[in-house]
Amino acid sequence: MENKKRIMSGMRPTGKLHLGHYLGVLKNWVNLQNEYDCYFSIADWHALTTKYNDTDLMKQNVRDVLLDWLCAGVDPEVSTIYLQSLVPQTASLHIYLSMITPQNWVERDPTLKDLAKIMKDKQENMSNLSYGLFGYPVLMTADILTFNAHLVPVGIDQVAHVELSRDIARRFNNIYKTDYFIEPQPKLTQVPLLKGLDGNKMGKSFNNDIKLADSAEITQKKIMSGITDRNRIRKDDKGNPNNCEVIYDYWKIFGNSEELACVCDGCQNATMGCAECKRKLAAKINEQLAPLREKRAELENDLDKVNDILHTGSKKAQIEAQKVLDGAVDVIKMYK
Numbered sequence: 001m002e003n004k005k006r007i008m009s010g011m012r013p014t015g016k017l018h019l020g021h022y023l024g025v026l027k028n029w030v031n032l033q034n035e036y037d038c039y040f041s042i043a044d045w046h047a048l049t050t051k052y053n054d055t056d057l058m059k060q061n062v063r064d065v066l067l068d069w070l071c072a073g074v075d076p077e078v079s080t081i082y083l084q085s086l087v088p089q090t091a092s093l094h095i096y097l098s099m100i101t102p103q104n105w106v107e108r109d110p111t112l113k114d115l116a117k118i119m120k121d122k123q124e125n126m127s128n129l130s131y132g133l134f135g136y137p138v139l140m141t142a143d144i145l146t147f148n149a150h151l152v153p154v155g156i157d158q159v160a161h162v163e164l165s166r167d168i169a170r171r172f173n174n175i176y177k178t179d180y181f182i183e184p185q186p187k188l189t190q191v192p193l194l195k196g197l198d199g200n201k202m203g204k205s206f207n208n209d210i211k212l213a214d215s216a217e218i219t220q221k222k223i224m225s226g227i228t229d230r231n232r233i234r235k236d237d238k239g240n241p242n243n244c245e246v247i248y249d250y251w252k253i254f255g256n257s258e259e260l261a262c263v264c265d266g267c268q269n270a271t272m273g274c275a276e277c278k279r280k281l282a283a284k285i286n287e288q289l290a291p292l293r294e295k296r297a298e299l300e301n302d303l304d305k306v307n308d309i310l311h312t313g314s315k316k317a318q319i320e321a322q323k324v325l326d327g328a329v330d331v332i333k334m335y336k
């Protein structure tokens with residue numbers, strides 16, 4: 001355990017996760033968890049930076065994300081799964097880091113600009129950007145440095161934040177003449193990009209996603225609505241999988257080479273209609289999701305256990321976080 005490199009990553013609890021999150025993030029976490037000492041955070045404070053006045057679903061969202069992680073195979077016996085707000089050491093560290101972070105570093109952060117724009121689009125004006133939202137990347141830095149993590153698996157959209165975390169870690173080390181904090185590095189993994197069923201980016205706000213929590217029936221129904229080759233109108237029109245915007249893309253992700261060859265053949269020779277093709281795809285996806293659904297049903301029947309998992313993980317995280325915080329406080333030469 002001790003000689004393993006450490007990984008830290010997190011997600012804001014904003015609702016149920018979709019298949020894109022599963023393929024793009026969770027499967028990756030699951031693959032990493034044996035090789036690295038992993039800390040995975042449900043970042044509820046980060047959710048609060050934009051949703052501070054919309055908290056009715058907070059508890060449910062935390063639980064939904066947790067269920068999604070667990071049923072996807074993130075293993076609380078192997079990784080440390082915790083709730084950000086249950087590890088107050090991160091808040092302490094955030095204060096110290098906020099002191100040494102130049103304001104213009106935060107202002108430059110492109111992801112923060114995007115977030116600010118979202119707020120603006122919701123009629124909030126830029127100058128209403130809250131102090132907390134402004135501190136978003138510093139809080140994220142605190143998340144990472146709380147565990148002195150080496151690597152941060154994130155999507156491309158979060159890389160700028162991690163770069164800032166490196167800069168802050170380095171600045172801390174320079175200011176206090178130490179090498180206390182490891183400069184964390186983003187860890188990008190090549191993952192297949194899953195489009196939404198309408199051909200746009202998959203996202204819950206576009207209503208084009210398949211949730212991990214969806215039943216087999218709903219999944220099938222959603223697949224049946226997916227975009228195909230728009231030139232193939234009738235069943236006896238010959239199709240072209242390369243022009244099949246969504247469904248064939250999904251096949252490439254969920255099917256094996258034999259199945260792909262079979263789909264291509266049926267499509268190009270018009271021996272298989274799009275409806276049949278989609279039904280087969282839905283069956284394929286449902287087969288792959290069956291174990292996750294089984295696990296979810298089991299967990300949903302024992303929500304006390306689910307709650308325990310989060311509290312146990314958070315306690316474990318606290319212990320490690322306290323060690324790192326104590327060291328930082330010493331380095332800064334605070335009175336103890």
Ligand code: TRP
Pocket residue numbers: 008009010011012041043046139140143144152153154158
């Ligand atoms: N900001 C990340 C996101 O929106 C979530 C997050 C919070 C995170 N803390 C983190 C990611 C620490 C990596 C490391 O996706």
Ligand code: SF4
Pocket residue numbers: 228229232239240241244247248263266267268272273274275277278
């Ligand atoms: Fe797409 Fe399948 Fe229809 Fe061909 S048969 S256009 S691959 S949905």
